[in-house]
Amino acid sequence: MTSTMISGSSEQLLEQQQQELRNRKLKELVPKKKAPQVKKVSWRERANFYATSTLAFFSVTAGASLLFLVPLYVDPAISTLTSDFIENPTWCTTTRREDVVGLMNCSWSSCREGCTSDLYRCTHIYVTYIVETSNETFYSNLSTAISMAIDSDMTMARNLMQIASHTISNITDVTHSDEAILLVNIKGCGYPPSVMCKNFSDLYGEEGTIFPCYYSRTNRTLVMTAYNQSSQWSMIINFFFVPFIITVVSSVGLCFMHCDCSCQKERPRQRQRERERSERERSTGGTAGCDERHFCRRPRLDNLSDSSISTRVDMLTPAVEVYKPPL
Template sequence: MTSTMISGSSEQLLEQQQQELRNRKLKELVPKKKPAQVKKVSWRERAAFYATSTLAFLSVTAGASLLFLVPLYVDPAISTLTSDFIENPTWCTTTRRDDVIGLMNCSWSSCREGCTSDLYRCTHIYVKYIIETSNETLFSNLSTAITASIDNDMQQARTLMQTASHTISNITDIVHSDEAILLVNIKGCGYPPTVMCKNFSDLYGEEGTVFPCYYSRTNRTLVMTAYNQADQWSMIINFFFVPFVITVISSMGLCFMHCDCSCQKERSPQQRQRQRERERCGERTADDRHFCRRPRLDNLSDSSISTRVDMLTPAVEVYKPPL
């Protein structure tokens, strides 16, 4: 029994040694991992990365801004220019004001805050304006003072409006227009702090109020309280042309850096094959490039080819493969 235990333990020890030997050989067969080589980034690659990031940011930002700037600023500015308002202000007198309730009755409003919401409550202000008068110089000075006072001192603006009302009532050679609608701008809407509808309605909505205004030559029923042609052109240039030019230039830069934008003729299959052979041979070392060279034939005549075939024929006939 003792000999049996000794033989069993020796066999177990031998198996352990064999297993360790196998594991050692397996580790030797496994290829060793090469240390990761950190690729050094050149200054050209860094410059290309930063240039691409900058151009992509400008292209996306300027292109996305057009989606908001065009309907909010560019489209009203174009509509204002096409309406052809007068450059020098005339004088308007408020004839009536209607505060209307109901979606069907509010197809337009003299002023509303927000241009996308539905109208359930609106204000209609109607005016008459002076078409012809002989005291344009006096009116021009008064209108300039009133326009400057509206932005700074509302009480002073009301006082100047009362003065203008008394001055107009003493003039007889005045030709008034038919009744027109008063708008805060060409769309009749806007957003604070540029458009404050409560102040607008309180200042111009009182019947008999006299104030400087601008009417459209193409539609005599449209009247605005403020108009500056230079501001409209500046709005179109700053909010449309500048983002559009930035988008186009940055997109062209990205195309030039990462795309093949040149117009090239489509190559034939033979030309593409030769191009691939050139590229493949270009990757070989200097010692192996001679294998890529095509054989040079000194004489391509029919007689030379037939002679070579005749010389090879006996060799083929003589050679017999072993059974």
Template sequence: MRGGGSSELLLDPQAELRKRKLLEAAAHSKRSNRRPQRTCRQRAWFYATSFFTMCAVSAGSSLLFLVPLYVDPAISTLVADFAPKPVTCTTTRREEHTGLFNCTWSSCREGCTSDMFRCTHIYVNYTVPPAPENSTALREDDRTSEAVLLVNIKGCGYPPDVRCSNFTDSYGEPGSQFPCFYSRQNRTVAMVRYDRNRQVEVIINFFAIPFVITVVTSVVLCVMHCDCRRSPPPVLRRTRIHDHR
């Protein structure tokens, strides 16, 4: 009978075996597709690598912005060797210029990358005090007739630290007297504010610390992921060549 034949097919041992094999293969495939569980050591290694990589990239990238904006002016200020004690400066004249060739420098400019088509030149007079061994009179080279007044060694900056409108109003009026610092390397340059310790602090905070962090984290990552052990030289095997006649 047809009914009996169909029931025999359903109870066929070979069909049941094939069905069981298919189910086992599907279960095995499902287990193989699962993400392998990480051990505590592997997790700690992963998070440590991520942390040191982030520190190295962040510190290295910060150097690209901090060096031209802060470190380079601080180094230039120290190289100019400004006098540690202020002298009295008197504004002699103030000039407003326009044009690229007339604005090679500016007493104050907001934005070091801004255009140089408009600029303000402020000139001052100051007198260098005599040396202790010659306090009775000034030598001829101790007197400076005129110098340019700069808001800082670069003559530029960004608000709120540098506001050129306030700087020009305070020191640009002819006849104004105020304390200033002159450069002992270039007597024709004077600044209103100077603090040597502040410049050294800027170099340490904005260059030395990020540079050390970049180097240290790079070395740590190299040690973690590079096998620096000396490997033995490869052994060369000699092969015999037989002549076939």
């Protein structure tokens, strides 16, 4: 009886020692909480952040602006240059004006505010222009004065147009063209304040009005009231090439800053090393081919649960000598 009590007390003492040892090991396995450390940002990281933000801003802004600038400015400028208008203005005379109503009748308009909406009311202005004349210098100076007056003072422009009509009507050595259509620009549409269709129709829509104009060499039935070749080229450069170059340069800068270009060169070497390692393992058999660079994975123990903390503690702790009392 006494021996049984002694053995029971010794087993309880042994279990208490093992439990204390497990608790101690568990405390060692639990990671200690560290005080949060404020990481100092270096000047290089700050420069990288600001450079990335700036390049991303320019790339997105310039790329998005192309979606609006190309159809509104670049495409009309290219169409105007391909139409090959004359550089020096000639003189046009308004022959008739038609105010048309209906979607089927408005396939084109001399002036239209807005280029995307459906057109139910339109104005057709037809003109004839002088193909050849003997006194081009006088007419060129007068047309330049009228063009400048149209941009600044409409009353002065009307007076100069009346002078031009009286002067040209007395000249007989001129050759007039067939009837052509008059457009405010190559597309016949625009947006205020650059295009004001009411002023355009009132100024050029009256029959018998004589004014400077430009006709197309490729299409003699197409006439515009204003044309400047240099402004068309500057529009293409400013609204297409400049945003396009900014987008490309900023995108390339972002790629160089954040893309690892050496990864493509390292991939073939890694594949070659893996192939050599697999061949070495096959020749030596199993895990005998492991070298210093490629460590072999340890075999997994059977009948053990990796998710059990107590099991890991038992694996880490040394064997405890069991006290066996004498009988």
